[in-house]
Amino acid sequence: MNLKNSPVTQHQFQGHLFSLKRDDLLHGHFNGNKARKFASVLDEPLPGVTRLIGWGSAQANSLTSLAALARIKGLKLTYYVAHKPHWLDDRPMGNYRTALELGAEVLSIADIVGSDAPHPEQYIQTVHGSDPACYIIPEGGRFQAARVGIEQLAKEILSWSRFEKGNNIKVALPSGTGTTALYLSQELKPKGIEVLTCPCVGGKDYLLSQFQELGEYENYPTILELEDKHHFGKLYREDYLIWLSLLQHTDIEFDLLYDPMMWRCLTPWLATNPDTTLMYVHQGGLLGNETMLSRYHRKFGD
Incomplete structure (x- = not known):
């Protein structure tokens, strides 16, 4: 198995161009951030x-x-x-x-x-x-062994960034335990590439505590948050609508549990940072959408 060098595709969403790191294509069952962590x-x-x-x-x-x-x-x-x-x-x-x-x-x-x-x-x-x-293996792959695969992801992003010289590059992805965002930031931040993330499971303080439990205290990613509290696993109409809009504009399905919150945080951030060259890292995990869509249908109907 060659779990690396996933393709990068170009898209536009809400007036912003972005590159998409297609880690969802690494393997049918073994993809996304979990494939990198494991x-x-x-x-x-x-x-x-x-x-x-x-x-x-x-x-x-x-x-x-x-x-x-x-x-x-x-x-x-x-x-x-x-x-x-x-x-x-x-x-x-x-x-x-x-x-x-x-x-x-x-x-x-x-x-x-x-x-x-x-x-x-x-x-x-x-x-x-x-x-x-x-x-x-700890829950969500929150262990130091995850660094190896994430370092490989960072190398691939740096290789892509050679074609974007002079641009203000940012890399964005949502966080559960924050392991991927943390190790990615530690590799990319010293190279001048900022990593943006959001805390999907808890708030900012929770995410910082997860970083520290891994024994890391420097080169943290930038944490974006919504104005209102977002409860993990709760169904939000706004989450579904931005997920659906992404699907319609890119013809690519995203994870319905994590990615909508990141894009809800990114949208106002991009509006105030228009000079950004954005790479978004696809999280894979699309099998979970079957149950999430069923829950959304039960709550909100068609």
């Missing part, structure tokens, strides 16, 4: 390891990526969730369905332990932490 695990021999262990949401993009990674490596994936709705097994969809098709084992800690179940990370460390046959 690249080092893909290349690592892992002698004696027979099982990958992960945790997060039953519809997380990382679930599909980990399932694909385990399949490629010939390993078993055991993925823990705090709670799994029982209807999901009767009607699997999105990332959950695809992960099952790839052979993943998805376990609910609430079903195993009961109502007093610990946090998945704590449970995993207790049960699997000392098992040499298990390789544990």
Whole structure:
């Protein structure tokens, strides 16, 4: 597998030209920022390891990526969730369905332990932490090993930037844990390229704390925020409309959970920074749109 050198395409949206780094095209199941974060695990021999262990949401993009990674490596994936709705097994969809098709084992800690179940990370460390046959990957790929694949992404962006000499280049992408934005900024900022991001899961303070937990204290990305609080996973009409407008203007589908907030932050920022040469990094994760669109349809209708 050659998980690098994704193409760059040119587009226009709301009067602004931008380049799009098509990391959604890296691989059918193993793409976007998760493919970059897990690249080092893909290349690592892992002698004696027979099982990958992960945790997060039953519809997380990382679930599909980990399932694909385990399949490629010939390993078993055991993925823990705090709670799994029982209807999901009767009607699997999105990332959950695809992960099952790839052979993943998805376990609910609430079903195993009961109502007093610990946090998945704590449970995993207790049960699997000392098992040499298990390789544990933190939720969302927030670990220092992610730097390897993101450094490769930075090299590709720098190679592209050689054709944009003299321009005011900015690179934009949304953040969950902020791992990709952080490591990308640490590579690009010293080269004169600013990285813009927004905190999709929590606020600015949360994102800064995530950077510091990785042991990093310099060359942070610039954090853009909406005026009103944005709750992760909540459905916003404005998010859907900007996602739909992007699809109509670019003929490219974006992630419906993270990308709309970034574009809502970018739009007013670009209006006050018209001299910007923008590269947007596609986040992949389109399997999650199946469940997101179903939720939007139930809430807002046609």
